[in-house]
Amino acid sequence: MRRLSVLITTLSLFATAAQACGPDGCTAELTLSARQCGLAALPFLSPENDTRMNLALVLAEKGLYKARPWALPADGYPPLFAADYNMQQLMSEDDAAASGNDSAPTPPAVLGALGLPDSAWQPVTDSWGNYPATACQSNAGAAVTGFLEALQQAALPAADTRALAQARLQLTGQCEGNLKPPPAGFPEKGAGAEFTRYLQAAAAFYNAQYDQADAGFAALTGAASPWIAETARYLLIRTPLNRAQQNAVGEWGDLDLAKVDQAALRRAEARIDDYLRLYPQGRYNASARRLYRRVDWLQQDSESLARRFTEAFRSGDGNYFLLIELDHKLLDRMPAKAPAALPELLLVDGLRNLRAPSPWASPEEQAAKPTAAALKQRIADAGWPTAPDWQPYLLAMQRYEIDHDYAAAAKATALPDDAPRSLLNFSTRVLHGLSLAALKRWDEAEAHWRRQLAQESDPARITLLQLTLAMTLERADRLATVLAADSPITQPLFRQTVLPVASAPLLRQAVVAAHLSPEERGAAHWQLLAKDLTRGLYTDFARNLTLATPAAISPDTTVTSPDYGCTPIAQLAARLAEAPGDAAATNCLADFFRNQTDYAFPGQPDGALGSGPDRFGGVARTSLDLYRQVINAPDVSDNHRAYALSRALSCFATSGNNHCGNADIPRRERQRWFTLLKTRYAKTEWAKRQRIWW
Known part of the structure; x- marks a missing residue:
């Protein structure tokens, strides 16, 4: 139960009892949807939930996901049920600590040991956020620090060490479309030559010259420096992986999976196998295993990808970032047949398909909602030996959300009081109560x-x-x-x-x-x-x-x-x-x-x-109602009527919109007020002060 309760912390707090605004200025309503502020983050399986919330709920129930303990804030007001307020609060404390900029803005200690000033670290602070799904993402602080530490251990002449270190720091300013000549003029013999050749291969890699990079890294897998040898072996994975998607990346970093080079993907997968075999406890072990998921995703192999996600969650790697990755790589492109390794994906996807259209969605974006028969058929097509225990709930939710057959939904969700208080049963009880209220x-x-x-x-x-x-x-x-x-x-x-x-x-x-x-x-x-x-x-x-x-x-x-x-x-x-x-x-x-x-x-x-x-x-x-009462009343002195006219006009100041109530006053009426004020009551102080109207 504890796991389920943490998930409501995707929410922010009411600033006051009267009104609460989200980051975009919207007022978050107290309801079982939060459509005015995006999607919801309710502690039961709901079509209105952000899919990440429903995913987190079902994975937590299976013991695969753990987030922060939930507690009421100090002021006693409950969190809002709106996911878009602060979705990252699904993170555990460890996730939150790891969510900072990977490029490590704080210069590492090795920088001073190499005789370099902290200012030399400045180029590294760019995390290349504008280059999603490219080699640029890995040209960040961790890679630079590893090179510098290996360089320090190599005990090269001071001049060579400093020159190689500066070259690696400058390399972080390069990426695709920003080509510069590869490093030159560095040691060509002995241990220093390995660092020179590594820099040349890395420059080719970050400049998307993958043939040159591949050859360079392959020649370094037997390097005397353990760091260079292992890193070169790891980058031999990323070279064909980046080549595979090179022609599939759009102008804004979007991927067209139909354009992915499948042969390059197969080479990348084989090289992951090689790296993990040679370095079972390697420094890039976790990253290499994550790359298996990228290969599966680019190959559109949902069955294998679902198995790998399940294994990752079971291994204790079930953090917030894995949840986001699962949502993006599997749910965003949900196959017609749900993967057997994660059958709950069909439940989450089914709930999403029952969701009411967004208020801002165009008619073209409002897809037809599935019928009960279609939902049953989709579950049957999965080919599972037995129907999932959540099938009746999904069908009942369809009756409630789409058919508005509240009597059928109420009947289908009646549970005995002693039924276990599982996530599914709690969700069923909530739906039962909502159906009774709708009736x-x-x-x-x-x-x-x-x-x-x-x-x-x-x-x-x-x-x-x-x-x-x-x-x-x-x-x-x-x-x-x-x-x-x-x-x-x-x-x-x-x-x-x-x-x-x-x-x-x-x-x-x-x-x-x-x-x-x-x-x-x-x-x-x-x-x-x-x-x-x-x-x-x-x-x-x-x-x-x-x-x-x-x-x-x-x-x-x-x-x-x-x-x-x-x-x-x-x-x-x-x-x-x-x-x-x-x-x-x-x-x-x-x-x-x-x-x-x-x-x-x-x-x-x-x-x-x-x-x-x-x-x-x-x-x-409203105030405008009272000003108009004075404007239209008989036997009112010039001073009081002029004041009312001036104040009524100022209700529309700057924008022409009424900020003294909800009444829509035509422009011609406001113009009449201004003309009346400036003619019949021109001698009053209020007419003299009123120079324009809106």
Whole structure:
């Protein structure tokens, strides 16, 4: 169970209870999808998940993948279920430490031992990230350091050592399309000659002159320097491997596998065999074994590739980077027949194919979704002796996601309470609860989620179940249960998210509820007071101000523009309770809205927690609504109407978009306001200040 819980750490944290934005500025919704911020990272097998998340879940269940332990952050808010926030948090701590720049920006100690300044290391800091799938990737810090250390051990004359070291450092500035003459003028006899010939072969390799490089490395496999002999043998693998894909690499580093040189691949595979036979404990052993996977991928041999991935995971090499490689090399080009070594790939691929189209996908990109019959046939075509245990779940998910046959999905996912709490069973139970909720069988759905919470100990799953219960209760119009003292929903974020759609009586109860945190009570008080004002319930506002000390909105708050005096908000509300049409008080309240309530709590996307109907009642008004009320009211003084016109125009400043509400005001109407201000009210200070309109 512990392995499963770590995987929810692909998520970032809510910055506040009201709103959370991802790295691209999107608001991450509290739902079982995160399509507004990319894909999801839920702790159950879901079509909405990033495929890496589903892969990590199934591999963790098999004991093949281990990531960081999951825990709630210190502020108590749960992570968001959005994969694109920080997918690398699937890494273990060792993975994270290894994820830095391979070119090692810190100069190695051997540099000083050779009498070279740290500045000589500067060219090595380029990791050649713009040259994917080419020889350039390996022209980095580890290769340079190995050469320098071997050079130090060779005990050559100081002048030769320094010259060879500088030549190798300068070589890192070369790559395909950036040809320079091969190193010359270095030792041609004795031990130093081996280093000269190595530099010449390496220069040819990095310049994609593979015939010359191959001959050069082959001649060095018997070198006196152990490092040169082994490295040359290893590079004899990479030479035909890079030649194989040389004509298949596109302008942007993309590979066309149909253009790969298969004969060169076979030579590379044979040379991997030779290297591992000659150097069973060699310094490049792990890299050579990884190259087997590259050969299989370029040969499009999914069966062999799946076996090698399985072996790598079983050997303890199941890190985050291997997970990414598996996603890229197998799932991105999923064959029609799933590899027998990793049958779960068909499950992950099947879930991906059930995924709802991205909001930004074009009609051409929205592929037809598979039918239940097609899914069954694909599993049958795999030729396994028995059907996989996950087949019923995949078919039930198809009923739910594609057919919207929620009754069939609910029936197919009913499990006894004593069924093991495996990943598959947990996912099945989640789908069962979602199906009950989709059928609006609220009592059954609530009871189901409560049972799951009572039996669950995994932190990630508990977070998910609290969210699903909160969503169910909101849709069942049972918000009081979400906020109750005995509620199993203990996450403050989930409770605060429903406050914007709560009724006035429930908000008043929440303000004084001893079991809620001060932050929750304060959020409830803010919602109550703000809605009293935006709905024009001024008497209620005065009464509700005293529910908490200090009040969420200070009665002494005064917001206004220079030279237009306003009284504190409590006095404004009292004045408007007596005279709702008072133009000055209305303008001042509009200024307050502009700073305090316009867009303060944006609505949640459809389907997310907090996206239900607002139970407070009344019609919310924005600052622009109040300015327009003054503009259109009879018997308003020139000064107050001019102020309202000027402030209304400034709601569209710079962009022409309304940032004082959601109303779409035509340009001709805004032009009319400007003309009116500059003609009829031209003598007012506000007309003189207003020079343009938007």
